[in-house]
Amino acid sequence: MTDTVIRNVRPLGADPSDIVIRDGRIAAIGPDAHIQASPDAETIDGGKRLLFPGLVDAHTHMDKTLMGLGWYRNDVPPSLLAIIENERALRRRMHIDSHQQSTRHARKAIATGTTHIRTHVDIDTEIGLAGFEGVRRTQEDLKDALTIQIVAFPQSGMLVRPGTVELLEQALKDGADVMGGLDPSTIDRDPVRHLDTIFGLATTYDVDIDIHLHEPGELGAFSIDLIAERTKALGYQGRVVISHAIALGSVDDARFGHLVEQLLENDIAIMSHAPGGLRPIPEIKRLRAAGVRMCTGNDGIRDAWGPLNTPDMLERVFIMAYRNNLRKDADIEELIRIASSGGADAMRVPDFGLTVGATADLSLVDGETHVEAVISRPGRHLVMKAGRITARDGESVV
Amino acid sequence: MTDTVIRNVRPLGADPSDIVIRDGRIAAIGPDAHIQASPDAETIDGGKRLLFPGLVDAHTHMDKTLMGLGWYRNDVPPSLLAIIENERALRRRMHIDSHQQSTRHARKAIATGTTHIRTHVDIDTEIGLAGFEGVRRTQEDLKDALTIQIVAFPQSGMLVRPGTVELLEQALKDGADVMGGLDPSTIDRDPVRHLDTIFGLATTYDVDIDIHLHEPGELGAFSIDLIAERTKALGYQGRVVISHAIALGSVDDARFGHLVEQLLENDIAIMSHAPGGLRPIPEIKRLRAAGVRMCTGNDGIRDAWGPLNTPDMLERVFIMAYRNNLRKDADIEELIRIASSGGADAMRVPDFGLTVGATADLSLVDGETHVEAVISRPGRHLVMKAGRITARDGESVV
Numbered sequence: 001m002t003d004t005v006i007r008n009v010r011p012l013g014a015d016p017s018d019i020v021i022r023d024g025r026i027a028a029i030g031p032d033a034h035i036q037a038s039p040d041a042e043t044i045d046g047g048k049r050l051l052f053p054g055l056v057d058a059h060t061h062m063d064k065t066l067m068g069l070g071w072y073r074n075d076v077p078p079s080l081l082a083i084i085e086n087e088r089a090l091r092r093r094m095h096i097d098s099h100q101q102s103t104r105h106a107r108k109a110i111a112t113g114t115t116h117i118r119t120h121v122d123i124d125t126e127i128g129l130a131g132f133e134g135v136r137r138t139q140e141d142l143k144d145a146l147t148i149q150i151v152a153f154p155q156s157g158m159l160v161r162p163g164t165v166e167l168l169e170q171a172l173k174d175g176a177d178v179m180g181g182l183d184p185s186t187i188d189r190d191p192v193r194h195l196d197t198i199f200g201l202a203t204t205y206d207v208d209i210d211i212h213l214h215e216p217g218e219l220g221a222f223s224i225d226l227i228a229e230r231t232k233a234l235g236y237q238g239r240v241v242i243s244h245a246i247a248l249g250s251v252d253d254a255r256f257g258h259l260v261e262q263l264l265e266n267d268i269a270i271m272s273h274a275p276g277g278l279r280p281i282p283e284i285k286r287l288r289a290a291g292v293r294m295c296t297g298n299d300g301i302r303d304a305w306g307p308l309n310t311p312d313m314l315e316r317v318f319i320m321a322y323r324n325n326l327r328k329d330a331d332i333e334e335l336i337r338i339a340s341s342g343g344a345d346a347m348r349v350p351d352f353g354l355t356v357g358a359t360a361d362l363s364l365v366d367g368e369t370h371v372e373a374v375i376s377r378p379g380r381h382l383v384m385k386a387g388r389i390t391a392r393d394g395e396s397v398v
Numbered sequence: 399m400t401d402t403v404i405r406n407v408r409p410l411g412a413d414p415s416d417i418v419i420r421d422g423r424i425a426a427i428g429p430d431a432h433i434q435a436s437p438d439a440e441t442i443d444g445g446k447r448l449l450f451p452g453l454v455d456a457h458t459h460m461d462k463t464l465m466g467l468g469w470y471r472n473d474v475p476p477s478l479l480a481i482i483e484n485e486r487a488l489r490r491r492m493h494i495d496s497h498q499q500s501t502r503h504a505r506k507a508i509a510t511g512t513t514h515i516r517t518h519v520d521i522d523t524e525i526g527l528a529g530f531e532g533v534r535r536t537q538e539d540l541k542d543a544l545t546i547q548i549v550a551f552p553q554s555g556m557l558v559r560p561g562t563v564e565l566l567e568q569a570l571k572d573g574a575d576v577m578g579g580l581d582p583s584t585i586d587r588d589p590v591r592h593l594d595t596i597f598g599l600a601t602t603y604d605v606d607i608d609i610h611l612h613e614p615g616e617l618g619a620f621s622i623d624l625i626a627e628r629t630k631a632l633g634y635q636g637r638v639v640i641s642h643a644i645a646l647g648s649v650d651d652a653r654f655g656h657l658v659e660q661l662l663e664n665d666i667a668i669m670s671h672a673p674g675g676l677r678p679i680p681e682i683k684r685l686r687a688a689g690v691r692m693c694t695g696n697d698g699i700r701d702a703w704g705p706l707n708t709p710d711m712l713e714r715v716f717i718m719a720y721r722n723n724l725r726k727d728a729d730i731e732e733l734i735r736i737a738s739s740g741g742a743d744a745m746r747v748p749d750f751g752l753t754v755g756a757t758a759d760l761s762l763v764d765g766e767t768h769v770e771a772v773i774s775r776p777g778r779h780l781v782m783k784a785g786r787i788t789a790r791d792g793e794s795v796v
Binding site for chain 1: 468469471472473474476647673674675676678679681700703704705706708716717719720721722723724725726727728730766767769770773774
């Protein structure tokens, strides 16, 4: 394979640069790096565009987007249990094909510069493993264009629905990448047994853990305590993500400090997509200032939960900035890092970034600055995964 | 002038319709309304696109956008007084031309389907009336494409800067449309004298009132009490807008109920643009359910306050929905009404709406539904102001 050189692009915080790509990896990057390319290299003119690293959607639900199925008019009551119930009923009625839907989602994600996704796939006693199997096919079909990590996720509860644990275990045997969990007290009504089961399965199959935690205040804080205890006892430091972690926005300062200590001690990462609503949410800047590892994601996209999210991670960064009231360029640049290397780190993606030796996952975007591009969000000029072009002019070419 | 007919468009909540436009007004609207047009009417094929009424940005700051001046790297401390101080310093350094900047802003607004803007123009003892005069020129230049209402606005305080009252009065003599105000206690340090001065000038020059109120909790609630008292005493019912009104999000239920009673009794409208941040904000759905009139706006756009807002009112509706966690179609449709007829009502625009006899202010937008268009926000296909085409394919043509 001959080298590819992209000339004259602007990486975040660095001088205009060239990138030499060899065997899918960055062989050189920097001003005038093109001289390090082989003589027969194929050259792409970057046209002074912005260079972004691969964008990482570290929390979404590819199996249940309704994209492409006609507009779903949402009239669901705003309670978690009602939403989950409505979603199962809709799934029965519409016969949603998770392979088709996750493929649609994937192509839109690729088109906007996303190179890695962690997706929580519903597993319950109604759908069984059908949703999981569909997303597995998408994972395999598109593996050269998009890295998909699948979380085995008990969306409808685990202990409260006998038979779910066995299905989750089967998914892990069949290749699910990560063990999921959900609100140990408010959904599953037994925090200790919920978490012991999840950690038990994860350690048995040697997979990482990613737990949805919507529980607010002291109840959610207690769940974080329990997660931290198990992370420590089982040597799972660096392998656990708590998604949403709403409690981190609704406890007093002393309790917040104690929770942060536990997160740091056990190297637990927090996923926040900066949810809407009038209740307090985890403060991203404060968590980052304390040294907590963070990632983000688009959560459910145009599904029975609501229509507002899109597959575009630059739109997610915009939402994070707006919701957290972060207006300084330096703060928004940190959000871009959370939406790229922060996610890669949480997903434990090796060789990620815009450095020599890393996989050539990147996109070229028109704009004055990276922050300006987060606000204007133009169609991506070019997207690459491991040195291969996967999207041009805002459209997937895979 | 011959009639114009737009065939086959989809108004919000109505069957596919035609619109007949005569002398800048809607002469007929509804299924097969085209038969009511004169035989020589010019016909536009609506192509089943969505029909939106004119969008109304009822709260922005056209004099101080930095659009087109190169990217401003924001590193301003997050305090109201520091931001205001920084902005004045920047204005001195950059010699910002309010006529040029407000024209840039106006063209972007027109391109996205906005037909009416209320803009708060800084008046202080440093800039005097220069900012105001520049926006007045824009108001006159573009009057056939965009209705601009100018609020004489003491951004840097009024009583705390002797000479400001006289400048505000001069602006009213020179044609400012609305009297502004700002945080009577936290900025001007004397709530009674601040409000008495504002109401005094407004009644003398017979203009409406629009007051910025960022004061939280009981302090802001006290300001609302004082505003309501004066509205009643001076017979200004229906002529007062409180912008931001942050206190409505941070008082207890009993106090909230009492404030709402006063707003209703005095027909005071609330402007909320659904600000970012982790502190509580006014809940739009709750205020509307109580019957409070509401409008919205984009606030400052790419200025020294921050880079996040854009001129697109459909993006504002998206932000309002996300921030308020409104996911049902019916709720988001109500936000679209707030961003159009709600604003027109607050600005007391006559003959507004998609009804026979109303001025033909409208836009055609690609999309599955109006709510879907709020999320995808495509370039507007066509924008009309009083029956005249002002934008096509996402670009202003005026």
